[in-house]
Amino acid sequence: METVVTRFVHALREEGIRVSPGECLDAVNALVLGGIEGREGVRALLQLTLVKNANDIPGFNDTFDSFFCRQQENPFFINPEELMGAFFHIVEGEEFTDEMLEKRQEDRTSMLSGAQNLTAEDLQNLEWLRDMEEDSDGPEIQVRMKGHRGKNKAPKPSEFNLLNLPSAAFSKSWGTESNPAFTPEEIADMHEVVSRMLIRIRKDVRRMKEEQNRGKLHVIKTLQKNYRNGMVPFLVSLRRKKKVRPRLVVLCDVSFSVSYASRFMLLLLHTLHNRLMDVRSFIFNQELAEITDLLTNMPVNCLLEIIDSGVIVDMDENSDYGKVLVNFKKRHLESMRGNPTVIILGDARNNYNEANDWVMDEIREKAGYLLWLTPEDRETWKRGDCLIEQYGAYCDKVEYVKSVDELSVILEDLFRSIYTDHAPRKRRDRFDKDNEENTVDYKDYYNQAKAAESHNYWMQLNPSSSAWRERFGISYRKKR
Amino acid sequence: MITEQGIKDFLRSGGYIADSAIATAVFLALRMEKPILIEGPPGVGKTGLAKALSSSLDFPLVRLQCYEGIDEGKALYDWEYGKQLLYTQLLRTQLDNYLSVSADLREAVERLAAEESMFFSMNFLVQRPILRSFLSEKRSLLLIDEIDRSGDEFEALLLECLSDFQVSVPELGVIAAKRKPLVILTSNGTRMISDALRRRCLYLYIGYPDLDREVAIVQARFPQICNELAQQMVSFLRKARELNMRKPPSVSETLDWANVLTILNASRLTRDILDNTVGVIAKHQADLQMVKELAVQELR
Numbered sequence: 001m002e003t004v005v006t007r008f009v010h011a012l013r014e015e016g017i018r019v020s021p022g023e024c025l026d027a028v029n030a031l032v033l034g035g036i037e038g039r040e041g042v043r044a045l046l047q048l049t050l051v052k053n054a055n056d057i058p059g060f061n062d063t064f065d066s067f068f069c070r071q072q073e074n075p076f077f078i079n080p081e082e083l084m085g086a087f088f089h090i091v092e093g094e095e096f097t098d099e100m101l102e103k104r105q106e107d108r109t110s111m112l113s114g115a116q117n118l119t120a121e122d123l124q125n126l127e128w129l130r131d132m133e134e135d136s137d138g139p140e141i142q143v144r145m146k147g148h149r150g151k152n153k154a155p156k157p158s159e160f161n162l163l164n165l166p167s168a169a170f171s172k173s174w175g176t177e178s179n180p181a182f183t184p185e186e187i188a189d190m191h192e193v194v195s196r197m198l199i200r201i202r203k204d205v206r207r208m209k210e211e212q213n214r215g216k217l218h219v220i221k222t223l224q225k226n227y228r229n230g231m232v233p234f235l236v237s238l239r240r241k242k243k244v245r246p247r248l249v250v251l252c253d254v255s256f257s258v259s260y261a262s263r264f265m266l267l268l269l270h271t272l273h274n275r276l277m278d279v280r281s282f283i284f285n286q287e288l289a290e291i292t293d294l295l296t297n298m299p300v301n302c303l304l305e306i307i308d309s310g311v312i313v314d315m316d317e318n319s320d321y322g323k324v325l326v327n328f329k330k331r332h333l334e335s336m337r338g339n340p341t342v343i344i345l346g347d348a349r350n351n352y353n354e355a356n357d358w359v360m361d362e363i364r365e366k367a368g369y370l371l372w373l374t375p376e377d378r379e380t381w382k383r384g385d386c387l388i389e390q391y392g393a394y395c396d397k398v399e400y401v402k403s404v405d406e407l408s409v410i411l412e413d414l415f416r417s418i419y420t421d422h423a424p425r426k427r428r429d430r431f432d433k434d435n436e437e438n439t440v441d442y443k444d445y446y447n448q449a450k451a452a453e454s455h456n457y458w459m460q461l462n463p464s465s466s467a468w469r470e471r472f473g474i475s476y477r478k479k480r
Numbered sequence: 481m482i483t484e485q486g487i488k489d490f491l492r493s494g495g496y497i498a499d500s501a502i503a504t505a506v507f508l509a510l511r512m513e514k515p516i517l518i519e520g521p522p523g524v525g526k527t528g529l530a531k532a533l534s535s536s537l538d539f540p541l542v543r544l545q546c547y548e549g550i551d552e553g554k555a556l557y558d559w560e561y562g563k564q565l566l567y568t569q570l571l572r573t574q575l576d577n578y579l580s581v582s583a584d585l586r587e588a589v590e591r592l593a594a595e596e597s598m599f600f601s602m603n604f605l606v607q608r609p610i611l612r613s614f615l616s617e618k619r620s621l622l623l624i625d626e627i628d629r630s631g632d633e634f635e636a637l638l639l640e641c642l643s644d645f646q647v648s649v650p651e652l653g654v655i656a657a658k659r660k661p662l663v664i665l666t667s668n669g670t671r672m673i674s675d676a677l678r679r680r681c682l683y684l685y686i687g688y689p690d691l692d693r694e695v696a697i698v699q700a701r702f703p704q705i706c707n708e709l710a711q712q713m714v715s716f717l718r719k720a721r722e723l724n725m726r727k728p729p730s731v732s733e734t735l736d737w738a739n740v741l742t743i744l745n746a747s748r749l750t751r752d753i754l755d756n757t758v759g760v761i762a763k764h765q766a767d768l769q770m771v772k773e774l775a776v777q778e779l780r
Contacts, residue, residue: 020679026512033511034484034504044504052678054519054669054685196672229561299726 002028008067009050015063017056023049039068055188193268193408215239247338249367250281251288251328253346254307255319261375263304264404265345268411270300280340282332283307284324286317290332321348321387322356329359339368341414344395347376348388355387360394371414372398373407483507494536496529497689497696505684506533515642515663517627517673517681523730524686526666530623539621539662542613546630552637556647558606564599600651611647614657621662627677628667635677643680688721689731697731698738705742712749713737716778717761723770729761736760751779 005027009019027049034045043064051060221237229235250269252262262283269281280292289312294303306312342363364370372395374381374388381388392398401407484503491498491506498506506529509516518526534541544555568575575592582588607615613622627635641647645657665681667673689697691714698710714734721728729737737760746753754775762771 018675022679026514026682029512030508034508040500041504044501045508048501048505048508048682048684052517052675052681052683057685230565232561232565234561 001031005031005046008046008063011063011067012050012060015059017051017053017059017063019050023052026050193404247340248279249336249340249342250279251324251342251344251346252281252283253285253319253344254283254313254315255285255317255346256315257319257349258345258347258375261401262345264407265373266295266304266307267300268404268407270295270303282328283313284319285313285315286320286323287313288324288327288331289313318351319346319349320353321346321350321391322354325356325359325363329362333362333366336366339366341369341371342367343371343373343414344391345373345375347374347386348372348391349385350387352385355390357387357390357394360391364394369414369417370395370397371410373401373410374398375401377402490536491529491532492700494532495700496525496532496536497693497700498529499689499693502529502684502686505682508682509662509664512682513645513660515665515681516684517665517667517678518684518686519667519669520686521688521728521730522668523732524688525731526686527623527625529686530621530625530664530666533662533664534621534623537621537662539619540616541621541623542609542616542661543623543625544609545625546627546634548629548631550630550634553608555608555610555634555637556641557608557611557649559600559651560604560606564604567599567604602652605649605652610641611655613661614641614645614647614655616661617658619659619661621664624663624665626668627665628669628671628673632674635674639676639680642677688718691715691718694718694731694734698734701735702738702742705738706747709741709746709748710738713741716749716754716774719778720761720771720774723774725762725767725770726764727762727767733761749779751775754779 005024009024009027012019027046030045030049031042034041036042043061046064047057047060051057216239218237218239222233222235223231225235225237226233250265252265252269254262266281266283269279279295280290281295282288282290291303291307291312294306294312298306308315310316360370372388372392376386376388378400380386388398399406399410401410484500484507487503487506487510488498488500491503505516508514518529520526530543531541533539579588579591582591605611610622610624613620624638627638642663645660647655649655665677688694691711694714694717695707695710698705698714699707717729717734717737737757740757740760741749741753744753744757755772758768758771758775762768
């Protein structure tokens with residue numbers, strides 16, 4: 001029985017369902033206690049003990065069906081003694097500690113009695129299982145270790161999680177399929193991505209909150225809190241340091257050329273909203289519109305339909321970044337408080353309209369951090385009406401995102417930096433300082449200008465670097 | 481000897497109609513002494529199962545409602561500072577007498593230190609739900625409700641309690657459970673629960689019941705409702721669940737509706753009745769519209 005359960009667990013692991021050795025033992029215990037009575041009974045017992053996530057239940061059922069489907073002419077008798085012989089190999093590759101062995105010994109008698117009750121129905125697979133190659137399905141973890149031994153380093157934990165993304169749909173690049181609605185799987189996957197991300201970030205969030213609490217003693221609050229203890233300060237209340245409320249402002253281009261990327265951005269925003277921080281979100285094409293309320297109150301598919309129908313912003317127009325930026329400055333820039341992080345998603349294809357890049361400067365003044373995400377490959381930045389180089393010079397960072405994975409990695413890094421020190425500005429100034437020191441070394445303007453002509457030189461630099469700023473004649477006043 | 485069928489009958493006596501997966505889970509939880517983690521949409525009877533179990537098995541129910549920021553002081557135990565202070569105040573004269581015998585300060589401190597454990601004894605320990613259920617003389621049922629609302633720290637705190645059935649109090653040492661309670665955790669899935677906690681539990685997913693079971697649930701709760709009406713309303717609600725509503729009607733809505741229909745003395749479902757009572761099953765404005773449209777198609 002143990003062999004069957006172990007094999008089955010391996011099959012589950014291959015299916016991508018995580019099962020721990022402890023759960024495997026539980027399953028064996030459960031089968032002994034519950035008895036093996038019919039297919040559905042066994043299915044229920046195994047499901048209860050092995051599957052710990054509602055999403056895994058369909059996968060489990062498939063595996064169960066395919067695993068226990070093979071019928072054999074002669075159901076053979078299984079000798080309980082023989083079963084016990086294989087007893088200590090319950091989990092391949094697992095070393096038992098002494099405690100576990102002891103416990104096993106205790107259980108042994110009860111297991112024996114349980115094993116005699118086995119009906120052959122679900123165990124008849126043993127023979128063909130034995131024929132299978134021993135090494136064909138070792139524990140998943142070993143397989144992974146093999147893969148990473150040698151030159152390739154094992155991935156960092158965060159990367160590792162991303163490798164385990166729940167569905168292949170997201171590991172691909174942006175799909176360019178025309179249908180705009182999200183499938184439930186996409187939404188579920190996005191929830192999964194976000195919740196994994198939140199789990200990883202949560203530690204940093206907590207540290208930030210603790211740091212916020214570290215301050216001077218708040219005498220009045222402490223006295224109030226300890227009133228019932230006769231003013232003996234058992235519970236200490238500390239004055240909060242300056243309150244940090246991370247804010248995010250997102251401007252998202254929804255014009256046809258980037259719609260495939262922006263819909264994922266919208267979905268990500270939708271899932272993130274209110275879970276991590278205050279998010280204000282805008283969409284624009286030629287006009288700019290705030291959709292923060294819509295995002296909170298509406299299922300994401302409805303929202304996409306509305307956006308596509310062109311009620312919020314006219315979808316027939318070409319995108320006009322200059323106009324949008326000016327409108328943003330007029331209507332919303334005043335109400336941006338608390339050094340929000342500003343993210344702009346778009347390809348910066350301005351359709352040869354006025355650039356109005358001075359607005360970017362003002363946004364930068366207000367923003368704690370300014371990030372531009374473009375779904376367009378670096379190679380094509382110089383072609384046509386693309387203004388990314390000009391706009392990018394004002395940004396702290398310009399990133400090229402080609403899939404949801406990358407998007408979530410970039411955002412995660414961003415959130416982490418916001419939460420940990422909440423001073424990207426400080427960090428940025430430090431970087432700037434380093435960069436300045438570097439440029440002092442290169443006073444050879446002639447060669448620099450010559451190098452600038454070559455395509456490769458510029459390709460190495462991020463548009464947010466100081467060399468780019470020089471090229472566009474942008475200089476920053478240092479804040480504080 | 482408890483069997484699955486026995487558990488089904490038990491639960492039926494407590495007014496809960498279980499399917500075989502639920503009965504198996506309860507059976508295993510009782511035999512393996514493992515907690516059950518129940519997930520499922522709201523209103524399908526997760527908490528109801530715990531209540532029915534506690535009444536039919538006659539285990540006293542200890543309920544711990546989780547919320548954001550719950551900690552060990554609210555869930556496990558707390559020291560009663562006020563009482564400790566009060567005692568020191570009241571015993572002041574006693575203490576004076578007791579300490580006045582000692583020759584010098586050092587001896588007095590030693591004498592006092594010897595009695596220190598008095599102030600950190602069970603007398604001054606406030607038992608919060610988990611500890612209370614562990615220390616209960618009778619085997620109890622510990623319901624940890626909506627675990628997804630609590631934080632990570634709290635989950636980590638539960639790990640010791642749930643795997644070893646013990647609580648560590650630094651001043652007193654480890655307090656083991658007198659009788660291992662039957663533990664039921666419920667979650668609405670608003671947050672992913674860590675694998676560590678999942679591993680320690682049996683996992684039971686309760687979805688919406690099938691037609692027969694739901695009719696049986698209605699009839700168990702409202703015996704006066706006729707079979708035809710019950711069939712009709714349940715099949716209507718099952719169609720409504722496929723509508724992609726914001727808050728799909730769950731079993732609790734079915735029961736509410738059945739209650740309303742009995743009060744109205746309805747014998748069969750008509751559109752008029754539905755229009756008047758639609759607020760019982762649909763809880764959002766958009767949903768109201770959807771249900772009414774469905775009624776136009778389905779009912780006369």
